[in-house]
Amino acid sequence: MDLQARRNADPQHWNLATSIRVLAMDAVQAANSGHPGMPMGMADVATVLFRNHLKFDASAPNWFDRDRFILSAGHGSMLLYALLYLTGYEQMTLEQIKNFRQWGSITAGHPEYGHAEGIETTTGPLGQGIATSVGFAIAEEAMRAEFGEALCDHRTWVIAGDGCLMEGISQEAIALAGAQKLGRLIVLWDNNDITIDGAVSLSDRTDQRARFEASGWRVLSCDGHDAADIDRALSAAKDSDGRPTLVDCKTVIGYGSEKKQGTSGAHGSPLGDEEIAATRRHYGWDHAEFIIPDDILSDWREIGRRGAEARQGWNDRVDGLEADKRDEFARRISGESNGKLGPAIAALKEQALAGQHKVATRKASEMVLEVINPALPEMFGGSADLTGSNNTKTADLGIFDVQNRAGRYIHYGIREHGMAAAMNGIFLHGGFRPYGGTFLTFTDYARGAMRLSALMGIATIYVMTHDSIGLGEDGPTHQPIEHLALCRATPNTMVLRPCDLIETAEAWEIALDSEDAPSVMALSRQNLPLLREEAGENLSAKGAYVMREASAAPKVILMATGSEVEIAVNAREILEAAGIPTRVLSVPCMELLREQDAAYRETLLPADTVRVAVEAGVRQGWDWLLMGERGSDTRAGFVGMDGFGASAPAPKLYEEFGITPDAVAETAKALL
């Protein structure tokens, strides 16, 4: 069907959808950079979605019971920005659209969470949106199970392109969603047959419909440029049979650009003034750039108010709740603390001091969770098929699955990346504090989503056990060496490596108190003694502190984290026995140490001392503490790893790689 016929078939729809297309063309042209093809191709689908199906109220972007709309194909950001502007989200002004991709604007090249209301999650790295949406849908089911459909009755809609579906993370996501029968998750596939390099067939011949069905999805389809057909398909999608739904939307990328539509030329660069003018003519759109006629804008604004009544109904239902339930619901969706964390942690620390447990910090973490999970109903745990190794499951948490949406522990499967993205979605949805486990070395698999936690500034908690060669026989593929360094190199990420049960409790307190940064908890496989001698203040919150003081003014400062603090404490005994006053610092979190004032660090690390750091990983990341912040005449050494590990029992590995009290003491002596 040609454009003229489309226009005549439904002029109002045509004008609404064309508003999106011209804004996308114009903004990309003005920025001289961006992706017009996708918004132009998916404008019809998005228009029908927002006009007839998506539950939202533009005047209340954060209304809890709204449908979530996630643009997994984040390069098509102008589609989202145009929709937010047209429907009347306050922050998304026409000025912002005109400043697309410019410094200080909220209209970044890819949608950035926190830049504007209505951006539910950051997308752009392909596949992240669809994988994060699984977390939204999980959280929604769990909240509904807890608070009822009257308070939680929404859906998650996703637009995904071929790029999203080719990324491996998409398989993890769809298999998880299919297994969990997340029937309110609806993915609209922008099936345009084009990728950057050219036709999809250059690299893919997957029958996506069959692939989704194989993973337990229902598949519908529509002509992505026929409003009535789209409407039929989206109506059917809402009528779930219990499975998540893929809607195969057959579209033309760059729809309406005679020269570029249906080609990769429409994907990632401006169409050019001439082609934009020609395309406007094809559209029958004779308005100047960035101009949306009042009547069309008015229709769009009306769409933006469509959900007001539903929202009022929801408000009334919330108001009608018993006070206790209403307060708890309000607390949960706001993410506020119930005040029970601090006392629970304090009590556990006191017990720990009395008990003198020698346990692996992964086990210590389980002991902490046994205390806080019952106190914090928002805790939502899981593991990527290493439950017994990560010690992430506590007795009170039921299993979240198709039969039991009230469960608070989920088997994510062998899907580290999918788990990380799903946890981001659970956090972003609201109502829960997700944590999930795998081995620290498999940070490598999850990094794409872990970086987004940091970039979005959300407090997802990664429980990363088996955090060094101390895992022993599994060998170098499983032994993290560089992973502490790479997590520390990542902006806005807290890397917590506790040395005993008390520090582990403190680490959990820090991670759960965080509102704007994810935490990576690095936990040992091997048992570690209780080293802390006091349980009062959360000393870990300073990032580093004196674990053992020197017998006199220190000549040597030993620094260590996690399982190596014990080694440093034992090295101190050797040095003190040799008459060398030696202080031991535990450094559970470098990022928090950086936040302290310089004076605190100077009290920990006085000048004219020998400094030796001990960590069973690479040195990178330690030099700022070893060398002094402005350089100094400090003599410094590092005892750790400078290559990959090996397969052998852990004590043997520590000995062979020279991470021992003797080696630490010798290193210090050599520097004196």
Next chain:
Amino acid sequence: MDLQARRNADPQHWNLATSIRVLAMDAVQAANSGHPGMPMGMADVATVLFRNHLKFDASAPNWFDRDRFILSAGHGSMLLYALLYLTGYEQMTLEQIKNFRQWGSITAGHPEYGHAEGIETTTGPLGQGIATSVGFAIAEEAMRAEFGEALCDHRTWVIAGDGCLMEGISQEAIALAGAQKLGRLIVLWDNNDITIDGAVSLSDRTDQRARFEASGWRVLSCDGHDAADIDRALSAAKDSDGRPTLVDCKTVIGYGSEKKQGTSGAHGSPLGDEEIAATRRHYGWDHAEFIIPDDILSDWREIGRRGAEARQGWNDRVDGLEADKRDEFARRISGESNGKLGPAIAALKEQALAGQHKVATRKASEMVLEVINPALPEMFGGSADLTGSNNTKTADLGIFDVQNRAGRYIHYGIREHGMAAAMNGIFLHGGFRPYGGTFLTFTDYARGAMRLSALMGIATIYVMTHDSIGLGEDGPTHQPIEHLALCRATPNTMVLRPCDLIETAEAWEIALDSEDAPSVMALSRQNLPLLREEAGENLSAKGAYVMREASAAPKVILMATGSEVEIAVNAREILEAAGIPTRVLSVPCMELLREQDAAYRETLLPADTVRVAVEAGVRQGWDWLLMGERGSDTRAGFVGMDGFGASAPAPKLYEEFGITPDAVAETAKALL
């Protein structure tokens, strides 16, 4: 069918397979750690494969035309070690089996490439084996196209478990293999319904058969404990219809252990002496631990010699080649240089000096490839759907696809992780030098396989463009900040960040001269001037060198990489104009600088100088150069990033984030 009936049905097969099972049980028990369940479950399939189908000669493990056998489920390493021992691979002695998972043994917890012949690739991180195998199969097709079936006529066999198939990378791998119709790739799926957490159904309800078919695979099946049925399926698998083949092998994990078979209890820990004794009885196997009776071992050794005749035939065919072709074939499969790289690079550098090109280093990289790809027929390029952005395709390379196996450029699709693993496989197969491109930030997606390149010590080349905020408007999701640091933190990885065309040529020379470490080439999107003033020696090979000398004894040393060297050179002008003698070092490769002797570094970085490093990334990784190796009184500064980037034109970003000549000069002045 019970064990007795199995045994009676084919006693010889039973004894062969049981040899594997008991060795696995015994070795895991002796190590008190490991995974007996998988070898016990897949012993029948592996026995039939090695006995009747796999083309190999245990006396010549590196015979080029052997079938490749890849144990993707690497935790089942004892299956592989047992097979290598039983069939008579010289290195794999019984002593090594007894020392499973011990220090210094070649029998690591997971199979480690380079530890023993017969280990084709390192596996353990799930999904890597199946994804690497796609590279083996690609290289095989390409070599066959070039040298003919008489010289290259083998297959790639893979054993993969549910863990491999749940990892996202598996989807990237199977979709790529399906699209490329890699008909000689056969995956044997250990379909045992069990993962670590319990039943597969806890987290997955995927119809794997339908999923593989959707990606263009043929699916066969067999009873994984019925030798005749396995044989039938493997025979059928070899009779390819052009598609890759999945063989669904229904198995029982821990087969024969009455207490643990069919449960996750058989997966990852020793069965215990009592259960081992009981299982031996069930097997009807009354030999002591680690003892394989002579007659059975003799049968196995005969299997190990089965391929000798085929190998002799191949040797004869190679000997019968014309000398030129034989020499080139021998060179290619040995990985030797043809001597053309150095002269090609030298000529290009001279031209560059004359031409004074101002080009992005990604474009410079293309200019280098235009010269070396025609000279080095082993070059095999590709990109994860960013061909035009990564500048990885040169005119002479045809496209490798179903119609043209002689092509040397492959569209990997939007599959960074799958690409990296496939490149590892192409390298390991032999015959080609793979390189492939994506954006540097998507290191995050590919890290699992990139780490294996480093761990295996193979020289895969990663062409990572858009290497900083200099990519501009795409914004923080696409701007690498921590990625140089994390690549540098990874052991045995060369991170090359050239500053102009001449350094880019030198970087390619270094990467291609490397035999035992992967290279990460970090290349700019934005144009950069030619800074080098001489083209003779490969100065980049020293890791760092003086790019601009100070006008007198230097008071300030500026250090920079890539696009920031220009900034440092301009900052030097400001400082020199202010009467401050300033030296500029280019640091294209820190790892190579570390390999120089300390005296060289001291000549570059004399004491009592102010040092300022400039890099549009995090500081982490720079302190060893800023502070001095043993600490010093050097005053040091860093001009770079300490948080995520933003969406705006690149020059604006450099200005706003303060990475400018003025800022560098001011930093230096403040330290003087």
